[in-house]
Amino acid sequence: MTRHPLWLLAALAPLAVAAPQDDDAALQLADDAPTVATAQRDWAAFAELALGDSQARSGDDPSGDARLSLDARLDRALALGWRLVLADRLDMRWLGGLDEQRSVNTLKEAYLGWQPAPEWLLDLGRINTRYGAGTGFNPTDFFKVGALRSVSSVEPSSLRENRLGVVMGRGQWLWRGGSLTAIYAPKLDNAPSDDPFSLDLGASNPRDRGLLVLGHAFSDAFNPQLLLYREAGEDLQAGLNWSALLGDATVAYLEWAGGRAPSLAGRAAGEDDRAFRAAFVTGVTWTAPSKLSLTLEYQRDNAAADAAQWKALQNGRPDAYWRYRALAGQRQALTTRESAMLYARWQDALVQRLDFSGFVRHDLVDASNATWLEARWRGEQADLALQWQYSAGDALSNHGGLPLRQRWQALVAHYF
């Protein structure tokens, strides 16, 4: 039998009795815990005030700016099986002074839902429907094209939240472990609108579109989602989403979409260079016990410019270069053929309620980088956040070609 020195036993003795004391203290806390009553609500709303300061690459820095955003969502049961969903966001911006103000209202959703049976759902109206397993690029998110009306942050989740829904009819049939969804979105207008309070049907519904989504969980590890998408004047596109668990802390995912389509440069130039082209994103998210989550993602879009095409665009006419970039932004597509992204989120970092998050996008064609970091403190009803955005690279590179080099933004959000 191992003999322990007396001093070690003496040192360990308090530890041996510590647990019951801790348990008693914990139970006493529970005895004194207040009663919390939370009513179920069918609405949510928040207001966000942001102050920003930017540095231009040209050295001609713009003046500071301010933004006040009001965001609200209602999801109300009207009668048995019927629901009304409304979601709207108003962004009011001031550039330089109080007299230079511009507002943009985004009607994100407004639709009626009917569930005649537990397995059947029908919706009609403006709906923000989104597919895609990827974090920073979603080739199967077919309705993202033209959906951004007002950008308040380059953070991927912000780009998904603050966008126009599409006016559509949507039906879904459910069975155990799977479902089939059919969507039809008609053309309702020709061109996007700059009117601050426009419904902007020209941005959300510029042409007839249809989408079929089939999902089934064959097992926990194999639950693919298959998509078929068609829009007027274009060829059929197929899509796939799949994610799987690798151990206790890692999720791997794959998102793929492909079909005959023009290249991005072809679209920008008005040329029909239609061919089979695919885009995909694959990545892993790993979470540490310290509440740090890391996502590493590879993104590829064969419709985007490869190294030679990108070089040609950079060396070509400026208007063609900027038209190409504007189209890539409008379609939320990759600007160049391939990219990598590291996304990190550290919850309760250093102190409780303080979260750090950020990403680095690295363009694998021209080696430019975009970085975004945020420190956010979560209060009971309000958030305080400081954001920093920086783009680096050669002139006219993907990220180095952006007019702004750096941007700071401080914001406070209040949740009602």
Added chain:
Amino acid sequence: MRDVMFISFEGKAMQRHEHSGIRGWFSPFPLLPSLFPARPFPVRSTLAGLLLCIATSAFAAPDAQTILAASDAVRNPDKPFGLTTTLLEYRNGKQTDSTTLAVYSRAAPDSGQFRSLLRFLAPARDADKLMLKNGNDLWFYDPASKGTVRISPQQRLLGQAANGDVVTVNLAGDYNATLAGEEDITDGDRQPRHAWKLDLKARAPDVTYHRIEMWIDTANNRPVKSRFYAESGSLLKTAYYRRYQSQLGVARPTETVIIDGLDPNWVTVMRFSDYAWRDVPEAWLQRDYLPRFRPQ
């Protein structure tokens, strides 16, 4: 004495007498009483008595797995149900966070394991976010971004929701139990209890807790206390099940106090209220329904 129906970890219906404890669950030798009728044995009393003692000690020895299943049934109703879970988090004696979740649960017909939909009610910034839990198959849905993403069990542990589904776990389905003995312990309400001590070992390697020690009241199969361990053997959590009240026809714990194993000053108080039978159709417990889910 009232008979209560339960669903065992195998999904089969079993009956017991509510106050008779584990001995009332089943008799492995139903003809035993007729072999030893309740009348004196004047001639062969010594031999019969000896046999009776052997038989009683051999066959009345409780089966740990059955005790565990009975304890699961105390915590979990046998039909689809819903409840509200409020989690109050304390650090160093001060409340630092609170979360309220609406939980909708339904047991799988094959495994008996619960699948749960968790909807955040509070705090306001997280309102209407959803989590679907089917074993380690976990999906998170944010109504703002409309995104449904798979998350890992480790990611689930980031938030307080990690504790929110503890109430709907049928341990007997995932763990092999052995009886480690009987102990007199003090329960979460500071009352003395005589309890079975069970040692639970995970059947599959992909569970969060590889070993659990559990104390279950010998009188009524109520869980009293648990200790959850990691694969390394380190203590992850201690849980006290307390404030038993009649909910959906059975006395169930309406509060669980969880003490962090590494930092005993980190305490989470979970309160369960608004128990109700809920229709949770099978077809709703899938990724593609999360964007459409609306509470009843």
